[in-house]
Amino acid sequence: MIGSIMQRLGVEESLYRGGDYVVFSPTDGGEIGRVQLENAEQVKARIDRAQSAFDAWRRVPAPRRGELVRLFGEQLRRHKEDLGTLVTLECGKIYQEGLGEVQEMIDICDLAVGQSRQLYGLTIASERPGHHMRESWHPLGPIGLITAFNFPVAPWAWNAALALVCGNSLLWKPSEKTPLCALACQALLERAMQEFGEEAPKDLSQVIIGEREAGECLTDDPRVPLISATGSTRMGHQVAPRVAARFGRSILELGGNNAMILAPSADLDMAVRAILFSAVGTAGQRCTTLRRLIVHASVRDEVLERVKKAYAGVTIGDPMAGNLVGPLIDAQAFEQMQSVLAKARERGCRVFGGERQLADQYPDGYYVSPAIVEAEGQDELVKNETFAPILYVLTYDTFDEAMALQNDVPQGLSSCIFTTDVREAETFVSDVGSDCGIANVNIGPSGAEIGGAFGGEKETGGGRESGSDVWKSYMRRQTNTVNYSRELPLAQGIKFD
Ligand code: UN1
Numbered sequence: 001m002i003g004s005i006m007q008r009l010g011v012e013e014s015l016y017r018g019g020d021y022v023v024f025s026p027t028d029g030g031e032i033g034r035v036q037l038e039n040a041e042q043v044k045a046r047i048d049r050a051q052s053a054f055d056a057w058r059r060v061p062a063p064r065r066g067e068l069v070r071l072f073g074e075q076l077r078r079h080k081e082d083l084g085t086l087v088t089l090e091c092g093k094i095y096q097e098g099l100g101e102v103q104e105m106i107d108i109c110d111l112a113v114g115q116s117r118q119l120y121g122l123t124i125a126s127e128r129p130g131h132h133m134r135e136s137w138h139p140l141g142p143i144g145l146i147t148a149f150n151f152p153v154a155p156w157a158w159n160a161a162l163a164l165v166c167g168n169s170l171l172w173k174p175s176e177k178t179p180l181c182a183l184a185c186q187a188l189l190e191r192a193m194q195e196f197g198e199e200a201p202k203d204l205s206q207v208i209i210g211e212r213e214a215g216e217c218l219t220d221d222p223r224v225p226l227i228s229a230t231g232s233t234r235m236g237h238q239v240a241p242r243v244a245a246r247f248g249r250s251i252l253e254l255g256g257n258n259a260m261i262l263a264p265s266a267d268l269d270m271a272v273r274a275i276l277f278s279a280v281g282t283a284g285q286r287c288t289t290l291r292r293l294i295v296h297a298s299v300r301d302e303v304l305e306r307v308k309k310a311y312a313g314v315t316i317g318d319p320m321a322g323n324l325v326g327p328l329i330d331a332q333a334f335e336q337m338q339s340v341l342a343k344a345r346e347r348g349c350r351v352f353g354g355e356r357q358l359a360d361q362y363p364d365g366y367y368v369s370p371a372i373v374e375a376e377g378q379d380e381l382v383k384n385e386t387f388a389p390i391l392y393v394l395t396y397d398t399f400d401e402a403m404a405l406q407n408d409v410p411q412g413l414s415s416c417i418f419t420t421d422v423r424e425a426e427t428f429v430s431d432v433g434s435d436c437g438i439a440n441v442n443i444g445p446s447g448a449e450i451g452g453a454f455g456g457e458k459e460t461g462g463g464r465e466s467g468s469d470v471w472k473s474y475m476r477r478q479t480n481t482v483n484y485s486r487e488l489p490l491a492q493g494i495k496f497d
Contacts, residue, residue, distance in 0.1 A: 002032045002089065005082050006180070010187035016180055021209075023180055026092035026327045027319060029364020035179045038210040043217040046171060049203035050142035051223055053169040056201040058139035065165045066116025068200055071192035072161070073109030076102055083153065083184055085320070090178045091152050092327045093282050094319040105157035105185075107450045108466060112161035115471050119166065130485020137475040139167025144218045146229040146239065149329055150285040150387070152178035153185055155230040155253070158450065158466045159474075160189075160205065166474040170205040173218055175231075177329060179209045215239075222246045226474065229253070230287075233385070233411070233459045240461070251473055252461025253454070255385040256413030258436070258445035259292035261402045261428070264299050266418035270442065272306045274418070275391070278444030280314055280370045283325050284389025285333075288414045288438070288446035292382065293393045294402050300395050307391075308352055308372065316357050316367050327365045328388060334366035337388035341371055343381055350374040354390070383409045399424055407435045413456030414438035414445035437464070 006016055016023075019036030038046075057065070076083065084098035093101070121135035143163045147156050152174060160170055174182035186207045193200040208214050219227055219242045228251040229239045236254040243250045260278075262271055278290035295303050319326030328334050334356065341354045354371030370389035375382050382392045396402040406415055415436040417428040425441045427433050437456030438448060448454055453464035464470050490496060 002086075002180075005086055006184065008082050009079055009086070009184040010191055011180070011183045015183050021176070023090065023177075024330070024364075025089050026329050027089060027365055028362050032089060033180050035183075035209050038208055038214050040213050040217040043208055043210065043214045044221070046203075046206050046208060047142060047218070047221050047223050050169045050171050050206060053201040053203040054139070054142050054167075057169055057204055058167040060167070060199050062116045062119050062165060062167065064199065065167060066113045068192060068196045069109050069116065069161050069164055070113045071195050072189050073106050073113070075188040075192050076106050076109065079188060080106070083181075083188070086181055086184055087152055088319050088326070090180050091149050092319055092329060093150075093285075094323060094326050097282055098319075101151060101154045104154040104450055105161075108154075108158050108161045111450060111467060112165045115162065116165035119471065119475070126481060127491060128483070128489045130487065131481060131483050133479065133481050136478045136480055137166075137472065138478055140474055140476050141225040142169045142171055142223060143474060144224045144227040145170060145172045146215060146218070146227065146231065146235075147172070147174050148231040149175040149177035150282065150287070151230070152181035155465065156182070156185060158454070159228045159251075162471045163474040164204070166471055168474055169201075169203065171208060171218060171224065172206070173208040173210065173215055176209075176211055179207075182207045182209070216242065219243050219248075220246065222248065225249060225476075226251065228463070228465065230465075232387075233461075236459075236461050249473075251455075251463035251465060253287065253456075253463050253465055254459060254461040255411050256287045256289070256456060256460060257291050257383065257385050257409040257411040258288055258414040259294055259406045259416075260290055260445065261396075261406055261417040261419070262293060262295040262299065262303060263399070263402075263417065263419035263421060263424055264296045265420045265424075266299075267420065267442070268299065268303065268306065271418040272303070272310055274416075274444035275307055276310045276314070278446040279391040280311070280325055280389055281446065283328055283368070284370065285329065285387055286446050288448065289389070290445050291385065291390065291392060292378075292405075292409075293391055294396055294405050295393060296402070297395050297397055300393075304372075304374075304393060311353060311370055311372065314370065316369060325367070325370065325389070327362070327367045331366055333388060334368065336386060337368060337371070337390065340381060340386045340388075340390060341373070344373045344375070347376070347379070347381070349376060378405055378408060385411060399427070403428070403433065410459040411456070412436045412458035413460040414440070414448075416440035416443060416445045418442055
C-alpha cells in the first residue's frame with residue numbers, strides 16, 4: 001500500500017527505501033520505509049543552497065509567489081486522500097483526522113494566496129516638512145522549520161505557505177518519526193514548482209531528515225534568521241537558547257495543558273461531546289488536547305457519569321477502519337502514560353481506563369483506552385503535559401477558584417469554558433480571564449481554524465502561527481524616511497550648524 005501511495009504522491013523510491021534509518025507505522029509497528037539521515041555537513045550545504053534560492057525568490061513579485069502557493073493548494077486538493085492516508089499510516093491518527101490535517105494545509109494555502117496581495121505597511125506622518133515616513137516589509141531569508149510527529153504536515157504548511165508568499169526559502173526538519181509525510185509534501189510542492197515554471201528556484205524548499213546533530217546545525221546557523229519550532233517544551237528549551245545566542249528569531253509552539261471550565265449553567269450535552277473529541281481525539285496527542293476538566297461541584301457527578309459512559313462507547317483500533325481512537329505513537333509513549341497513571345494511583349487518585357488494548361492483534365502497536373483521573377488537587381503530575389489520553393478531573397465551587405486553577409499551570413496554549421452565563425463567559429476571555437493564547441466559549445480547546453493566530457503563552461513559547469497578522473513574523477520590517485524637500489531639517493528640532 002505504502003509503495004503505491006508514495007508513487008502517486010511523486011516520492012522517488014530511492015528516497016524512502018534507500019537509507020538505514022527505519023520508519024515504523026504506529027498502527028502495527030511494521031516497517032513502512034527507510035530513509036537516510038543527514039549529517040551536519042550535508043545540512044550546511046543545504047543552507048548554502050537555501051540562501052541562493054532565497055536570493056532569487058525574493059525578486060519574484062509577491063502576488064506571483066502567491067500563484068505558486070495556489071498551485072500547491074491544487075496539488076493538495078488532488079492528493080488529499082493519499083496524503084491523508086499517509087498521515088494516518090505514519091503517525092497513527094484516524095483517517096478522518098488525517099484528512100482534516102490536509103484540509104488545514106489547503107485552508108492555509110488559500111489564506112496565503114490572498115495574503116500575497118496584502119503584504120502592506122503603514123504610512124506615517126513625519127514631523128519634518130517635505131518628508132514622509134513609511135514602514136515596508138521585506139523577505140527575511142531561509143526559514144528553518146522544525147515540526148512534531150503528531151501533526152506531521154499541517155504546522156509545516158502553516159509556516160511554509162506564509163513564508164513562501166513572503167519571499168523566503170524553506171528548510172524543513174520534520175520529526176524523525178514522520179519523515180515520509182515530509183517527503184510527500186516536498187514532492188507535491190516540487191510538482192507545483194514545475195507547473196509554476198523557472199521563476200521558482202530549485203532549492204526553494206528542502207527537507208532535512210536527521211536527528212539532533214542536524215537540528216542543531218540548523219538552529220545554530222546565523223544564515224537562518226528565523227526558526228519556527230513546533231513540539232514539546234523540552235525541545236523548545238533546547239532550541240530557543242541556541243537561536244537567541246546568535247540573535248536569531250524564533251516562533252515557538254510548544255506544550256499545552258489545556259483546560260475546560262464546566263459551569264453549572266452549561267449545556268451538558270454539548271459539553272460532553274466537546275470533552276470526548278478534545279480529550280480522546282488523536283489519542284490525546286494534540287498540543288491542544290483537553291487535559292484538565294475543571295467542573296463545578298454541583299454537576300460533577302452527573303458529568304463524570306456521562307463522560308465515562310461516552311468513553312465506554314469509544315471504538316479503539318485500526319485508524320483506517322472507522323474507529324475513533326488509533327494507537328499511541330510508540331512504546332515509549334505508552335510507558336510514559338502507564339508510569340503517570342501508576343503515580344496517580346499511588347497518590348490515591350481514582351483512575352478510570354488507560355489499559356492497553358488489542359495487544360494480541362498488534363503486539364507492536366500501542367493502543368490504549370482513554371483514561372480519566374479524578375485528581376485531588378493540581379499537583380506536579382497534573383501540571384505536566386503527558387502526551388497521551390489522560391483527562392484529569394478537578395472540582396470547583398466558585399468561579400474565581402475555577403479561573404485560578406485554569407491559569408495555575410506552566411503552559412498557556414488553549415482553554416475553554418462551557419457556560420450560558422454571559423458574565424462568566426466574558427470574564428473568561430477578558431484581561432483577567434484565561435492566560436492562554438486561545439480561549440474559547442462553548443467549544444473545546446482543540447481543532448482551531450487557520451484564520452486565527454495559533455500559539456500560546458508561558459511554557460508554550462509565546463509564538464504564533466497561521467492566520468491573523470502572523471505573516472509579519474516571516475518578514476523583516478523596515479522604517480523609511482524620505483526627504484523630498486530641498487532642506488535638511490533634523491528631527492527633534494536639533495540645530496547642527
Ligand atoms: C498541534 O497539535 O500541534 O487546534 C496542532 C488544533 C489543530 C492544530 C493542533 N488545528 O487542534
